[in-house]
Amino acid sequence: MAVTANPDSPLLEIEDLRMQYRTEQGPVNAVDGVNLEIRRNEALVVLGESGCGKSSLAKVLLRTLPRNAGRPSGQVRLDGRDVLALSEDRFRREVRWVRIALVMQAAMNALNPVVRVGEQVAEPLRIHRGWSRRAAMARAAEAFEEVGIAADFLQRYPHELSGGMRQRAVLAMALVTDPDLVILDEPTSALDVLTQASIMNVLKGIKRDRGTSFVLITHDVATSSELADRVALMYAGQVVEEAPAEAFFTAPAHPYSQMLMASVPRLRQEAAPVPIPGRPPSLQDPPAGCRFAARCPRRFERCADDPAVFHPDERHRVRCWLHDAGGTG
Amino acid sequence: MTESATGMRRGLGRDLRRLTVFTGKRLLALLVTVLIGVYLTIVIANMGGQVDDLRLAQIETTAAEAVRADPAFHDLPSEERNELIEEQVALEVDRLRLDEPFIWRSFDYLYQAMILDLGRAEEMHSDAGSREVYQIIVERLPATLLLFGTANLLVFFVAVFAALGLSRRYGSAMDQSVIGLAPSSAAPGWFYGIFLILLLAFIWPLFPTGGMVAVPPPEDGWAYAASVLRHMALPVLAMFISQIFISIYSWRTFFLIHSSEDYVEMARAKGLPDRLIEQRYILRPTLSPIVTSFLLMLIGLWSGAIILEQVFNWPGLGTLLFEAIGHRDTPVIIGSVVIFAYLLAITVFVLDFLYAILDPRVRIEGGRS
Numbered sequence: 001m002a003v004t005a006n007p008d009s010p011l012l013e014i015e016d017l018r019m020q021y022r023t024e025q026g027p028v029n030a031v032d033g034v035n036l037e038i039r040r041n042e043a044l045v046v047l048g049e050s051g052c053g054k055s056s057l058a059k060v061l062l063r064t065l066p067r068n069a070g071r072p073s074g075q076v077r078l079d080g081r082d083v084l085a086l087s088e089d090r091f092r093r094e095v096r097w098v099r100i101a102l103v104m105q106a107a108m109n110a111l112n113p114v115v116r117v118g119e120q121v122a123e124p125l126r127i128h129r130g131w132s133r134r135a136a137m138a139r140a141a142e143a144f145e146e147v148g149i150a151a152d153f154l155q156r157y158p159h160e161l162s163g164g165m166r167q168r169a170v171l172a173m174a175l176v177t178d179p180d181l182v183i184l185d186e187p188t189s190a191l192d193v194l195t196q197a198s199i200m201n202v203l204k205g206i207k208r209d210r211g212t213s214f215v216l217i218t219h220d221v222a223t224s225s226e227l228a229d230r231v232a233l234m235y236a237g238q239v240v241e242e243a244p245a246e247a248f249f250t251a252p253a254h255p256y257s258q259m260l261m262a263s264v265p266r267l268r269q270e271a272a273p274v275p276i277p278g279r280p281p282s283l284q285d286p287p288a289g290c291r292f293a294a295r296c297p298r299r300f301e302r303c304a305d306d307p308a309v310f311h312p313d314e315r316h317r318v319r320c321w322l323h324d325a326g327g328t329g
Numbered sequence: 330m331t332e333s334a335t336g337m338r339r340g341l342g343r344d345l346r347r348l349t350v351f352t353g354k355r356l357l358a359l360l361v362t363v364l365i366g367v368y369l370t371i372v373i374a375n376m377g378g379q380v381d382d383l384r385l386a387q388i389e390t391t392a393a394e395a396v397r398a399d400p401a402f403h404d405l406p407s408e409e410r411n412e413l414i415e416e417q418v419a420l421e422v423d424r425l426r427l428d429e430p431f432i433w434r435s436f437d438y439l440y441q442a443m444i445l446d447l448g449r450a451e452e453m454h455s456d457a458g459s460r461e462v463y464q465i466i467v468e469r470l471p472a473t474l475l476l477f478g479t480a481n482l483l484v485f486f487v488a489v490f491a492a493l494g495l496s497r498r499y500g501s502a503m504d505q506s507v508i509g510l511a512p513s514s515a516a517p518g519w520f521y522g523i524f525l526i527l528l529l530a531f532i533w534p535l536f537p538t539g540g541m542v543a544v545p546p547p548e549d550g551w552a553y554a555a556s557v558l559r560h561m562a563l564p565v566l567a568m569f570i571s572q573i574f575i576s577i578y579s580w581r582t583f584f585l586i587h588s589s590e591d592y593v594e595m596a597r598a599k600g601l602p603d604r605l606i607e608q609r610y611i612l613r614p615t616l617s618p619i620v621t622s623f624l625l626m627l628i629g630l631w632s633g634a635i636i637l638e639q640v641f642n643w644p645g646l647g648t649l650l651f652e653a654i655g656h657r658d659t660p661v662i663i664g665s666v667v668i669f670a671y672l673l674a675i676t677v678f679v680l681d682f683l684y685a686i687l688d689p690r691v692r693i694e695g696g697r698s
Contacts, residue, residue, distance in 0.1 A: 096600030109591040
């Protein structure tokens with residue numbers, strides 16, 4: 001439906017995106033100047049620990065913010081058009097599930113308990129494309145097969161499905177309108193390892209066959225490495241490092257990335273995992289300068305200033321003074 | 330396509346079967362509940378059989394009085410008179426089967442109560458002149474159902490839709506004022522009724538002060554209905570005032586809680602229109618608790634019926650019970666309790682049935698156990 005202009009132009013560009021939650025203790029800067037780019041047929045993993053603002057980022061992109069969220073500032077351009085500026089009604093009709101779909105965190109509860117699963121999966125087709133019930137259900141059945149559930153289950157209620165099946169049903173729901181971008185917010189965090197792996201395989205297959213782009217939001221370094229083309233690491237509301245997956249996992253540039261990698265246990269590695277001491281700063285009143293400085297073993301005088309973004313190589317961006325003109329990486 | 334059609338049919342068949350099993354089980358359970366309730370009432374009302382002794386004493390006194398008072402027996406020697414008295418007592422004991430143990434008779438009473446053979450009133454009679462307790466009650470029942478049913482339906486629909494609207498405008502001036510008015514429900518309907526009668530029947534005589542229909546009742550059917558409506562206005566309004574704000578307040582809070590469910594957020598992300606989200610994702614999953622609270626409210630209002638009907642001189646069950654207690658007419662009191670038990674059971678059954686239709690999770694539990 002939308003004019004796919006230049007296949008090389010980015011699908012989604014996020015520029016200086018900021019969003020605050022109003023709380024009784026004052027505003028919380030959950031998303032604090034994020035710049036990101038998602039290309040066509042690319043899987044971007046947004047990595048970060050709890051409370052770093054990665055889920056808020058997903059909520060800003062689909063405008064499913066809770067009541068206490070302030071109006072986001074900055075730009076989110078979808079095919080070059082700023083969708084943040086769209087009216088609520090146009091956003092609902094032109095973006096939600098037509099261009100961008102979502103697989104929720106806690107997908108266990110993402111299905112309406114009193115409506116048959118099939119109805120819920122077929123719903124976007126009926127609303128956005130005006131399809132008949134019959135046609136929409138037939139398409140939903142295809143989507144079910146695609147994610148590995150028998151079409152029979154369309155007639156079931158959510159409580160009659162296992163956790164893994166529900167997660168797959170939610171995934172099928174996101175794919176049913178063939179959106180350009182699917183945002184996956186911790187899609188596998190409540191599932192066992194085997195189910196996680198098989199869902200990751202389904203995602204890989206869809207990316208290959210349909211050219212869909214993914215934003216995978218997770219705290220799980222191991223699963224994220226399965227799908228990732230590129231990785232963006234968030235810390236305290238900001239993106240601190242962004243790199244191609246290969247570079248990120250083998251040679252992380254930011255001290256936080258390096259420590260995060262060292263804190264994850266690995267199968268074929270002798271070294272014991274090293275935890276990162278301390279806690280992330282409060283997003284209410286973030287410290288001046290580098291936000292990771294307090295926990296960083298390599299901090300020096302310059303860390304008192306807000307770090308600029310440096311490019312150790314062409315596609316690698318890092319927000320750390322160590323990388324300023326020949327700093328040691 | 331055909332595959333999914335058969336799947337659908339299979340799904341429906343399965344649902345129907347579950348619904349039947351579930352309904353059957355609930356009916357049985359309720360029947361047992363009513364049985365126990367009515368039996369307990371019988372045992373308590375007879376004080377576990379001790380009332381029999383009182384009754385026997387009463388029969389003896391009555392028989393002795395009757396024989397003594399009858400001039401025809403004045404000349405008989407006292408022995409023969411005593412014999413006559415004993416004969417009469419024996420007859421009465423035989424009629425009431427007081428010689429049998431209470432426990433046997435209690436089951437007879439239970440059976441009679443369950444088939445609504447409620448016996449004859451001691452003092453009261455129906456407007457049509459019948460002394461059958463059943464007739465007396467049945468005559469009054471429609472008036473009560475009409476009044477309380479109307480008031481409840483009104484409160485229910487107004488409250489649910491107002492609450493949905495408020496939950497969307499959470500924190501607005503309207504929302505704040507409804508919350509502010511919620512304590513008005515601390516006073517019962519009859520309390521507002523007194524003021525309504527004072528204001529709208531005496532100071533500005535817009536409505537009748539009480540009763541159910543004008544005297545004499547209009548001949549024409551429409552005029553009759555209009556007259557009943559005019560008489561209903563104030564009591565319905567009184568109940569409405571006493572229930573509406575707390576209902577809106579609690580349901581609005583309820584909707585607020587439920588509109589932060591993940592599936593509501595998901596529906597919003599899916600780009601569904603607001604109205605559909607409200608109907609399908611907020612109202613639909615919460616319908617069973619809403620219906621519960623509605624029916625519980627209905628049951629709760631029964632207990633207020635006695636006073637409200639008195640205030641508005643409404644010829645319903647509440648007034649009847651009030652009169653029966655005044656006359657110490659035990660059969661009518663017990664009969665009312667039995668009818669009340671049945672009404673309650675029917676309410677609970679309707680509730681269960683609605684639950685099973687509204688919430689698929691209830692159905693599966695009923696089918697599995």
